[in-house]
Amino acid sequence: MAITSEATTVWKGTLFEGSGEVGLDSSGLASFPVNWKARSEGVANTTNPEELLAAAHSSCFSMALSLALAQAGNPAESIQTTAAVTFEAGKGVLGSHLLVSARVPGLSEAEFEAFANDAKAGCPISQALAGIPITIEAELA
Numbered sequence: 146m147a148i149t150s151e152a153t154t155v156w157k158g159t160l161f162e163g164s165g166e167v168g169l170d171s172s173g174l175a176s177f178p179v180n181w182k183a184r185s186e187g188v189a190n191t192t193n194p195e196e197l198l199a200a201a202h203s204s205c206f207s208m209a210l211s212l213a214l215a216q217a218g219n220p221a222e223s224i225q226t227t228a229a230v231t232f233e234a235g236k237g238v239l240g241s242h243l244l245v246s247a248r249v250p251g252l253s254e255a256e257f258e259a260f261a262n263d264a265k266a267g268c269p270i271s272q273a274l275a276g277i278p279i280t281i282e283a284e285l286a
Contacts, residue, residue, distance in 0.1 A: 152197075154179065167197070185234050195230040195238060198274075202241050203228035205270035213264050214249055219256075222248040223286070238277055245283040257285050 149171075156165035161181050168176035177192040184193035203226040214221050224247040231239040245261055252260075261283035265271055271279055
């Protein structure tokens with residue numbers, strides 16, 4: 146069964162002086178202010194498309210890794226994933242770097258890295274980001 150998720154942004158003004166608000170329509174859990182300065186200068190308390198993309202990538206990857214580990218009989222106690230998505234004005238999104246730390250009893254570091262690399266390749270958001278470099282650092286906690 147296919148699920149469609151929705152978010153809506155209302156933008157007012159020009160790109161550089163304007164601002165908007167993005168709402169998570171499907172869940173209704175949150176809405177966030179968004180503006181150009183957050184994207185180009187890293188302004189606090191305002192999000193940007195790349196931060197939202199990083200949230201999607203880190204959560205999708207964690208789910209993919211959790212599934213793969215459990216299916217192999219090595220369920221994780223915990224997985225922490227940070228996705229760092231880099232944007233440069235005039236160039237666009239340059240890449241996503243996954244930093245992963247997990248507790249997986251009975252798994253060697255080499256085995257874990259193999260699972261992490263497979264999850265990176267198989268994660269639907271990684272696949273959607275196929276046009277940019279995706280790098281990973283994975284370690285057992």
